Amino acid sequence: MPKVGMEPIRRKALIDATISAIGERGSLDVTMSEIAGRAGVSSALAHHYFGAKDDLLEATMRHLLTELDADARASLQAANTPRDRVRAIIAVNFSDKQFRPETIAAWLTFYVAAQKTTALRRLLRIYARRLHSNLMSGLVGLMPRPEAEHTAESIAALIDGLYIRRALRDGTPNAASAISLVEDYLNTKLSQRERQS
Amino acid sequence: MPKVGMEPIRRKALIDATISAIGERGSLDVTMSEIAGRAGVSSALAHHYFGAKDDLLEATMRHLLTELDADARASLQAANTPRDRVRAIIAVNFSDKQFRPETIAAWLTFYVAAQKTTALRRLLRIYARRLHSNLMSGLVGLMPRPEAEHTAESIAALIDGLYIRRALRDGTPNAASAISLVEDYLNTKLSQRERQS
DNA sequence: TTTTCTTGATTGATCAGTCAATAAAAAATA
DNA sequence: TATTTTTTATTGACTGATCAATCAAGAAAA
Numbered sequence: 001m002p003k004v005g006m007e008p009i010r011r012k013a014l015i016d017a018t019i020s021a022i023g024e025r026g027s028l029d030v031t032m033s034e035i036a037g038r039a040g041v042s043s044a045l046a047h048h049y050f051g052a053k054d055d056l057l058e059a060t061m062r063h064l065l066t067e068l069d070a071d072a073r074a075s076l077q078a079a080n081t082p083r084d085r086v087r088a089i090i091a092v093n094f095s096d097k098q099f100r101p102e103t104i105a106a107w108l109t110f111y112v113a114a115q116k117t118t119a120l121r122r123l124l125r126i127y128a129r130r131l132h133s134n135l136m137s138g139l140v141g142l143m144p145r146p147e148a149e150h151t152a153e154s155i156a157a158l159i160d161g162l163y164i165r166r167a168l169r170d171g172t173p174n175a176a177s178a179i180s181l182v183e184d185y186l187n188t189k190l191s192q193r194e195r196q197s
Numbered sequence: 198m199p200k201v202g203m204e205p206i207r208r209k210a211l212i213d214a215t216i217s218a219i220g221e222r223g224s225l226d227v228t229m230s231e232i233a234g235r236a237g238v239s240s241a242l243a244h245h246y247f248g249a250k251d252d253l254l255e256a257t258m259r260h261l262l263t264e265l266d267a268d269a270r271a272s273l274q275a276a277n278t279p280r281d282r283v284r285a286i287i288a289v290n291f292s293d294k295q296f297r298p299e300t301i302a303a304w305l306t307f308y309v310a311a312q313k314t315t316a317l318r319r320l321l322r323i324y325a326r327r328l329h330s331n332l333m334s335g336l337v338g339l340m341p342r343p344e345a346e347h348t349a350e351s352i353a354a355l356i357d358g359l360y361i362r363r364a365l366r367d368g369t370p371n372a373a374s375a376i377s378l379v380e381d382y383l384n385t386k387l388s389q390r391e392r393q394s
Numbered sequence: 395t396t397t398t399c400t401t402g403a404t405t406g407a408t409c410a411g412t413c414a415a416t417a418a419a420a421a422a423t424a
Numbered sequence: 425t426a427t428t429t430t431t432t433a434t435t436g437a438c439t440g441a442t443c444a445a446t447c448a449a450g451a452a453a454a
Contacts, residue, residue, distance in 0.1 A: 006433060026312030029226070031409060042435050047411060105312055112309045115223030115302055115364055124365060154378055158351070161358025167312055168321060181351055188385050195392060203399060228443060239401050244445060 010049055011059075013039040018060040023102025028057065028109050058119050061110045065127055068098060072134055082141025086155075089134045090182050093159050094175040104167050111160075131156050143193055151189055158182050207246055208256070210236040215257040220299025225254065225306050255316050258307045262324055265295060269331055279338025280387075283352075286331045287379050290356050291372040301364050308357075328353050340390055348386055355379050 017038035021030040032053055036043040050056040075088040092098065114120040132152050139148035162178045214235035218227040229250055233240040247253040272285040289295065311317040329349050336345035359375045 010433090027225075027310060032411085033409080043410085044412085044435055045433080048434080051411095053410065105309075108309050108312075111361060111364075112305050113224065115305075121365070128362070128365065150378070150381070154355070154382065157358035157362055157378070158355055159358065160361050161354035161356065164308060164357050164361060165325070165354050167308075168318070168325065181347070181354070184347070185351065185382065188389050192385050192389060207399090229445085230443080240444085241401055241446085242399080245400080248445095250444065 007049065010039070010041065010045065013041070014046055014049065014056065015060050015063050018056060019064070019106050020102050022060075022109050023100075023105040026105050026109070028113050032056075054117070054119070057110075057113075058123070060106070061120055061123050064103070064106060064110070065123055068092070068127070069130060071095065071097065072130070076134065076137070079138075082138045085138030086135060086142070086186060087138075087183070089131070089138065090155070090159070090179060090186075093131075094162075094179050096175070099166075099175045099178075101167075104163055108164060108167055128156070131159070142190060147193075151186075155182060155186065158185060204246065207236070207238065207242065210238070211243055211246065211253065212257050212260050215253060216261070216303050217299050219257075219306050220297075220302040223302050223306065225310050229253075251314070251316070254307075254310075255320070257303070258317055258320050261300070261303060261307070262320055265289070265324070266327060268292065268294065269327070273331065273334070276335070279335040282335030283332060283339070283383060284335075284380070286328070286335065287352070287356070287376060287383075290328075291359075291376050293372070296363075296372045296375075298364075301360055305361060305364055325353070328356070339387060344390075348383075352379060352383065355382060 014035060017035045018030070021035050021038055022028060032043040032046050035056070036046040039046070046056065050059060071092050072089060075092045076085055079085040079088040097103075110120055111124065114124040135152040135155055136148055139151055142148070143151065159182060162181065166174070166178065211232060214232045215227070218232050218235055219225060229240040229243050232253070233243040236243070243253065247256060269286060269289050272289045273282060276282045276285040294300075307317055308321065311321040332349040332352055333345055336348055339345070340348065356379065359378065363371070363375065
């Protein structure tokens with residue numbers, strides 16, 4: 001049995017609690033006590049491990065980002081053709097893990113908060129850049145670079161737009177229809193190219 | 198000179214102040230004093246005219262919605278062909294009036310807040326429905342209904358996605374490139390159909 | 395004189411963040 | 425091993441600040 005301190009366990013629990021609290025409330029207006037309570041500790045302990053509330057929020061967003069990136073990498077690993085790479089990136093964003101109501105709500109909340117908080121803003125840029133370059137890694141094999149840039153931007157916007165729209169619907173968001181919508185866009189784009197050549 | 202009470206003047210000023218305050222802060226966490234101060238009145242007066250803070254926020258969102266709808270109607274008036282109708286709706290969403298940083302920020306903030314606040318949620322649904330039916334009013338003249346539904350959903354998601362993405366960029370958002378991106382999607386879609394028939 | 399308009403002062407609640415104190419575990423020492 | 429010492433983990437109680445909402449009272453207009 002490996003001996004570990006409590007720190008990593010508490011940090012993880014607090015971050016998870018933050019995501020679910022934000023997801024449920026649909027806002028960053030969650031109190032430290034609420035979060036700490038969900039994690040089964042006192043608010044003082046949350047402060048002890050994370051310092052200020054903003055630090056906890058930043059750590060939470062960073063966690064979301066890291067997870068998404070890990071999923072994307074894993075998914076790209078299994079993709080062989082350029083087309084598959086694009087398909088993989090699209091799918092990851094709507095996977096069961098990512099496309100859950102609480103995760104979506106947390107993302108959106110951070111998205112908006114990022115407008116004023118420099119630290120969050122920086123993180124969000126990283127996300128945007130990664131999504132773009134992941135998409136490009138497949139698209140450049142399918143079309144000339146300038147057009148690929150353009151298409152990547154459209155797909156990214158489409159994904160973000162579907163996130164925000166799904167958040168409005170009650171109940172579980174429908175990942176399948178979201179995926180097919182993005183795929184359809186790509187297919188249309190590709191068949192147009194095929195015809196031109 | 199028509200005699201009017203102060204009420205409409207104050208309400209308008211307070212709503213405008215709310216939009217700009219939210220836009221600047223990028224969050225609904227603006228105090229009544231802040232808003233009232235911008236409108237040049239005391240916070241007590243803001244409460245006098247709007248009651249609770251939530252009521253002011255709801256009124257502000259309703260105002261945003263009403264303006265957008267008015268612009269859309271005016272724009273549709275001048276559109277003759279189905280294609281022009283769609284073009285008009287797209288353009289309205291990125292018009293100088295709508296696509297300003299503060300308006301965008303306010304929209305996004307409301308979007309997220311709508312997840313928890315039932316009243317805002319209801320308003321947002323109205324927006325979504327209107328956008329959809331406005332788009333459909335043109336699209337049905339260009340393609341069969343089921344496909345039009347699909348396309349309308351894509352365009353709507355694309356518009357929302359571009360809003361959220363533009364909010365991240367520093368400086369003035371670039372409306373022209375956003376429009377051309379959506380237009381490109383539609384053109385691709387249409388030329389695909391043309392070819393099939 | 396009545397109605398409309400406006401505010402300063404106040405209240406009560408909520409919260410982030412601190413701190414001193416305790417408990418538990420680990421390490422060092424005898 | 426038994427013990428003391430040190431480090432880590434944890435919290436309840438508190439503080440200070442912020443803010444929404446109220447209200448009684450005054451100024452202006454009708």
